[in-house]
Amino acid sequence: MGLQRENETLKQEIELLRTSLHIAETKVHSLKKMLKAEYELSPDKPMNYHTIVGLDQLADNQTVKREFKKLLKALHPDRGGDDRLFKVFSDHYSKIKA
Numbered sequence: 001m002g003l004q005r006e007n008e009t010l011k012q013e014i015e016l017l018r019t020s021l022h023i024a025e026t027k028v029h030s031l032k033k034m035l036k037a038e039y040e041l042s043p044d045k046p047m048n049y050h051t052i053v054g055l056d057q058l059a060d061n062q063t064v065k066r067e068f069k070k071l072l073k074a075l076h077p078d079r080g081g082d083d084r085l086f087k088v089f090s091d092h093y094s095k096i097k098a
Contacts, residue, residue: 032082
């Protein structure tokens with residue numbers, strides 16, 4: 001009886017992990033689409049850190065850094081994110097962090 005309950009608990013935990021993974025993959029996919037659309041809409045003007053994270057140009061540096069951290073968290077490969085995008089955004093973040 002105890003083994004059956006433990007097995008059921010493990011099945012529920014696995015399902016929760018699958019759901020979390022699916023959510024993270026969806027976030028990454030949405031971020032890719034957003035960045036691609038942003039790039040296609042404005043090929044003649046360079047993107048800046050504010051537009052990359054979807055902030056107003058008047059946002060302070062701390063806010064930009066905070067949004068980059070959120071983005072990096074969602075893109076982290078250990079969380080199912082895209083390794084290439086993570087490296088690109090990590091590079092950008094290291095530039096604004098300095």
